[in-house]
Amino acid sequence: MPRNLLVMIVASLGFFFVTATTFTSLGYVLYTMVAELGWSQAAAGLSFSLLGLACGLSSPLPPLLMKMIGTRLTMFAGCMILAAGFGTASVIENLGLFFMATTLMGIGFSLVAPSPAIYLLATWFPKSSSRMIGFYFMSGSAGGIAGPLIVGTIVGLTGSWRLHWMVMAAMAIVLGILCLIAIRDAVKVESVEQVRGAGSGHAVAAGESPWTVREALFSPTFLILAFAMTVVQTVVTTTHSALVSHVANMGMGAAAGAIAMSLVALAGTLAKGVTGALCERIDPKRLLVGGLALQSVAIAMLCTATGLAGAYTASLLFGIGWGLAWLSAHILLLRYFGAAIAGDMTAMATTATTFAVFGPIFAGRIADTTGGFGLALATFAVLLAIATLSTALFLRPPVRVKARMEQDVLLIEPEVVAAE
Numbered sequence: 001m002p003r004n005l006l007v008m009i010v011a012s013l014g015f016f017f018v019t020a021t022t023f024t025s026l027g028y029v030l031y032t033m034v035a036e037l038g039w040s041q042a043a044a045g046l047s048f049s050l051l052g053l054a055c056g057l058s059s060p061l062p063p064l065l066m067k068m069i070g071t072r073l074t075m076f077a078g079c080m081i082l083a084a085g086f087g088t089a090s091v092i093e094n095l096g097l098f099f100m101a102t103t104l105m106g107i108g109f110s111l112v113a114p115s116p117a118i119y120l121l122a123t124w125f126p127k128s129s130s131r132m133i134g135f136y137f138m139s140g141s142a143g144g145i146a147g148p149l150i151v152g153t154i155v156g157l158t159g160s161w162r163l164h165w166m167v168m169a170a171m172a173i174v175l176g177i178l179c180l181i182a183i184r185d186a187v188k189v190e191s192v193e194q195v196r197g198a199g200s201g202h203a204v205a206a207g208e209s210p211w212t213v214r215e216a217l218f219s220p221t222f223l224i225l226a227f228a229m230t231v232v233q234t235v236v237t238t239t240h241s242a243l244v245s246h247v248a249n250m251g252m253g254a255a256a257g258a259i260a261m262s263l264v265a266l267a268g269t270l271a272k273g274v275t276g277a278l279c280e281r282i283d284p285k286r287l288l289v290g291g292l293a294l295q296s297v298a299i300a301m302l303c304t305a306t307g308l309a310g311a312y313t314a315s316l317l318f319g320i321g322w323g324l325a326w327l328s329a330h331i332l333l334l335r336y337f338g339a340a341i342a343g344d345m346t347a348m349a350t351t352a353t354t355f356a357v358f359g360p361i362f363a364g365r366i367a368d369t370t371g372g373f374g375l376a377l378a379t380f381a382v383l384l385a386i387a388t389l390s391t392a393l394f395l396r397p398p399v400r401v402k403a404r405m406e407q408d409v410l411l412i413e414p415e416v417v418a419a420e
Contacts, residue, residue, distance in 0.1 A: 271323020
């Protein structure tokens, strides 16, 4: 098999694995762990938040390691850290150790995907990198669909969440060995910027932006988009942590919650796949507003659902809204501020979404106080409604202050000449 195809397969398998074993399936495992160990929902939410926080804070680490030891050893190290996190989770008896385990999982996630793999695909497939990167992200989305079902099968058949973590630790080691065998750098990493710019060099060459990053960062347009993206990420993160428990508390069982989680991932994947094409025919702002509104309605439906049909329908609608809103927001950043600084603006918006880690803690605290997630979900439905209205009413294409002043001067000068 050609080396470039081998690299693509193993890198995609890595994204599938880390997605399946962390964010999308942790909520299912937490449901069984909380019941057995007597933890509070707030503590469970904090462990989920630490996973997301560790993943976000460690995101600058892969380019540095890739420069020092190469991409192959960076991804191998990520697999070993994942294995350490999973192995620690399999033997824990107290919260402190589990917090350390989820932190290790977050760091391992960053080292395996997506930054190292995007660099590999961009350099191994210079003429078809966009297509290969698209396939790569589809693989990650597939992991989100399969993860809850895999966990449900292992825990359902054995009744042991510890065995699940042991199996995942073993699989992480196998993945690490595959990385050692298959992964190679097509182009040696010489700088951090080389990794950060991989896969987007063609976009930067599309033209210069009239904006500076500082000007764009403080524009009302960016602030509204960042707020909408933060709300979406907060609700998505919280849904991943609480959906299984919420559905189970409705008397439907944890297995039904796992199916609901997979439906969210499936609908989100399909929606993201078609949103790019839709944005060529429909104003992305309309898609963003529609996606936010759909998520708000879906979360409200989850609050009032009493049967499987309602829960599954709400999950599908939420996934569709998530896919529409998330991708259209990124496309708006590109269209409003230009390709030259689109990467910087996306990074800034992603940094703002770090506040999403507080969502699971808030929901867990509410669940401990009220006995369920209904009130927390209702709060998030209202928050999504606010984001929908603010986006619909106030989001406009940005106008630079300097450009506006120049226009005012041009309008004033003819009047001055006429007066003279």
